Amino acid sequence: MRKIVFALFAFLLLFSRWSNxxxxxxxxxxxxxxxxxxxxxxxxxxxxxxxxxxxRIYAPQAQSVKATLGGxxxxxxxxxxxxxxxxxxxxxxxEGFHYYHLIVDGGVFNDPGTLNFYGSTRWESGxxxxxxxxxxxxxxDVPHGHVVQILFPSKSTxxxxxxxxxxxxxxxxxxxxxxPVLYLQHGWGEDETAWVNQGRVNLIMDNLxxxxxxxxxxxxxxxxxxxxxxxxxxxxxxxxxxxTVLVNELIPYIDEHFHTIAxxxxxxxxxLSMGSMETKMITLSNVDKFSYIGLFSGASISLDDVSKIPxxxxxxxxVFVSYGSKEIDWLVRLGKEFTGGDPRxxxxxxxxxxxxxxxxxxxxxxHEFLTWRRSLKEFAMLLFKQ
Amino acid sequence: MRKIVFALFAFLLLFSRWSNxxxxxxxxxxxxxxxxxxxxxxxxxxxxxxxxxxxRIYAPQAQSVKATLGGxxxxxxxxxxxxxxxxxxxxxxxEGFHYYHLIVDGGVFNDPGTLNFYGSTRWESGxxxxxxxxxxxxxxDVPHGHVVQILFPSKSTxxxxxxxxxxxxxxxxxxxxxxPVLYLQHGWGEDETAWVNQGRVNLIMDNLxxxxxxxxxxxxxxxxxxxxxxxxxxxxxxxxxxxTVLVNELIPYIDEHFHTIAxxxxxxxxxLSMGSMETKMITLSNVDKFSYIGLFSGASISLDDVSKIPxxxxxxxxVFVSYGSKEIDWLVRLGKEFTGGDPRxxxxxxxxxxxxxxxxxxxxxxHEFLTWRRSLKEFAMLLFKQ
Numbered sequence: 098m099r100k101i102v103f104a105l106f107a108f109l110l111l112f113s114r115w116s117n118x119x120x121x122x123x124x125x126x127x128x129x130x131x132x133x134x135x136x137x138x139x140x141x142x143x144x145x146x147x148x149x150x151x152x153r154i155y156a157p158q159a160q161s162v163k164a165t166l167g168g169x170x171x172x173x174x175x176x177x178x179x180x181x182x183x184x185x186x187x188x189x190x191x192e193g194f195h196y197y198h199l200i201v202d203g204g205v206f207n208d209p210g211t212l213n214f215y216g217s218t219r220w221e222s223g224x225x226x227x228x229x230x231x232x233x234x235x236x237x238d239v240p241h242g243h244v245v246q247i248l249f250p251s252k253s254t255x256x257x258x259x260x261x262x263x264x265x266x267x268x269x270x271x272x273x274x275x276x277p278v279l280y281l282q283h284g285w286g287e288d289e290t291a292w293v294n295q296g297r298v299n300l301i302m303d304n305l306x307x308x309x310x311x312x313x314x315x316x317x318x319x320x321x322x323x324x325x326x327x328x329x330x331x332x333x334x335x336x337x338x339x340x341t342v343l344v345n346e347l348i349p350y351i352d353e354h355f356h357t358i359a360x361x362x363x364x365x366x367x368x369l370s371m372g373s374m375e376t377k378m379i380t381l382s383n384v385d386k387f388s389y390i391g392l393f394s395g396a397s398i399s400l401d402d403v404s405k406i407p408x409x410x411x412x413x414x415x416v417f418v419s420y421g422s423k424e425i426d427w428l429v430r431l432g433k434e435f436t437g438g439d440p441r442x443x444x445x446x447x448x449x450x451x452x453x454x455x456x457x458x459x460x461x462x463x464h465e466f467l468t469w470r471r472s473l474k475e476f477a478m479l480l481f482k483q
Numbered sequence: 484m485r486k487i488v489f490a491l492f493a494f495l496l497l498f499s500r501w502s503n504x505x506x507x508x509x510x511x512x513x514x515x516x517x518x519x520x521x522x523x524x525x526x527x528x529x530x531x532x533x534x535x536x537x538x539r540i541y542a543p544q545a546q547s548v549k550a551t552l553g554g555x556x557x558x559x560x561x562x563x564x565x566x567x568x569x570x571x572x573x574x575x576x577x578e579g580f581h582y583y584h585l586i587v588d589g590g591v592f593n594d595p596g597t598l599n600f601y602g603s604t605r606w607e608s609g610x611x612x613x614x615x616x617x618x619x620x621x622x623x624d625v626p627h628g629h630v631v632q633i634l635f636p637s638k639s640t641x642x643x644x645x646x647x648x649x650x651x652x653x654x655x656x657x658x659x660x661x662x663p664v665l666y667l668q669h670g671w672g673e674d675e676t677a678w679v680n681q682g683r684v685n686l687i688m689d690n691l692x693x694x695x696x697x698x699x700x701x702x703x704x705x706x707x708x709x710x711x712x713x714x715x716x717x718x719x720x721x722x723x724x725x726x727t728v729l730v731n732e733l734i735p736y737i738d739e740h741f742h743t744i745a746x747x748x749x750x751x752x753x754x755l756s757m758g759s760m761e762t763k764m765i766t767l768s769n770v771d772k773f774s775y776i777g778l779f780s781g782a783s784i785s786l787d788d789v790s791k792i793p794x795x796x797x798x799x800x801x802v803f804v805s806y807g808s809k810e811i812d813w814l815v816r817l818g819k820e821f822t823g824g825d826p827r828x829x830x831x832x833x834x835x836x837x838x839x840x841x842x843x844x845x846x847x848x849x850h851e852f853l854t855w856r857r858s859l860k861e862f863a864m865l866l867f868k869q
Binding site: 136137138154155156157158159160161180199201202203204205206207209212213218219220236238241243244245246247248249250257269270272354355 | 522523524540541542543544545546547566585587588589590591592593595598599604605606622624627629630631632633634635636643655656658740741
């Protein structure tokens, strides 16, 4: 069954990119601006105030150029006499971050105009569509925390593994202070770079801390696809190798090297999509190690799950479940066997059983990073306050 | 004149990629292996034991595909029936790291098989050719330092700027310990990511520290093209904006946030190519702030330079000058007005004047990262020992 779950998360991820509404013929305003994720000096891709995206690619002898963003078919570009291929999405694109790539004469290439982001087990082109609430993840003139790349030894996988550690702005100065820790997982096909690069988690935290809306804490992000499965091999995914890395190797390393409060009450875990499934599996097996659980766009915890763990209600201070409003139909259709059931019902059931469960729905977003940036923000504000 | 200098460094960088020897017809062994810089699961590009590089690109409807690595013309790929374009460099490629890109039907794209590295003011494809001495920059089972991304405020440029900070392995544990600092600059068209991604500076340091060959110190790397010049606008480059960021803003930030020894005796600066020119300019104007000077593949300091600074000999504990054996002819040809003169003569002159000057020549490398990895290693072993 678990095999099917991971295949479905891969499908969800791919389907989410095709899920924008079909074309209409509304007037497209000529106020296009370069995406903030463009490479230095690159004018394209661009986004307008209506969230249409325009591409411009130089390939004078190409036979066909397509961008995979925009509608269910992507956006076919048309050649111009100066050697550029140009095109605009048929519809507005959701607010927030999107992956895409080009198909040039049948081959998969990235848009040379943009920065790349690791998703779908490859470095993909990325674009940012300004969101009405983008201030919460903007780079502002506030004190900034650090993002630390660590290389930690893993005996169980016989490797040296990488993780990124967010340290809040006052970490360096307050040597007597110790901090709670959130372990935060990416989705299928992504890696430990995703929450900083695509999720802007450090900027979200810097802004929340500057506004006094969260208790400062450390965030640890490492690679969750421990057996390095390819897209066709997801059925081989097994949680145990990653659980061992995280619980037996990474947590002790973090507690040794950083100023943590190294107990269950001050440790949380969360993840998006496949990462939510990993979070559910690992936290339910380790209620003595984690107090707070965040499940974004995927798993939820049912009363049935809880009934198997006698001290769940005592140990777990929060079950936070979220999704984008545009993806709830899928999640419900997937049903109990895949995600643990309808997240709305599960959260209600947990609440009625006296468990602190919270449901958050990101408006007008699908299985994509704006859902997860918002989820992280909402979740962070609830953490470590008991 | 300074305008010409920076234009020349850009030229050097581009020329260095065309400088491999022309084709011969020696037998090419069939022991190709994927480059260690390939994206997860990608089999191509590959390198064989003779340092030939083989490319394989899927683009079934393309008219022409070329890789810019290999010989003065790059490597033209030829189509096969399965939709792939394949080709092998006409000659062996130098040991170490190389940038390249593809030209697909006249357009510039990256090889979807490899990771990208920022160079030439764009994210380029990268490949690693195993070097006979690669152990010194290999990822090994030794204690690893951390690489910290910081965001620091810069009033002079009205921006929040990024830097990376290498902290030695024992930094977290030894709170009473304080460390010297090296400020380390990238070359033209690169950025603050270059020394870690292309240079593997953290691994070089981890290995040297594990072997007891260096005194542990902090390394700070930030963006040195402060006015964001494009390739056609190098003539607008001016050192003052960057000098202000580095000396007046970054150094105070580092000394405030990290456990540094915040004095001239424990501060060094080095850089590669354009970064060596920046290092020369900034250190000669600030001998009260830096004790150690590292100039890799570019500038050197002449007796004439020194004669203008009365306390140079007292203040400066080391002038380290290096280059790759394959690029010395250029450097000499460029002459005094561009690089400060023949580095060999300059180092001899400084030595004869009683200044601690060291010349290092990287064998069989050109204007490329293996020269700079080796230079950094040699330089590091001489630092902060007085």
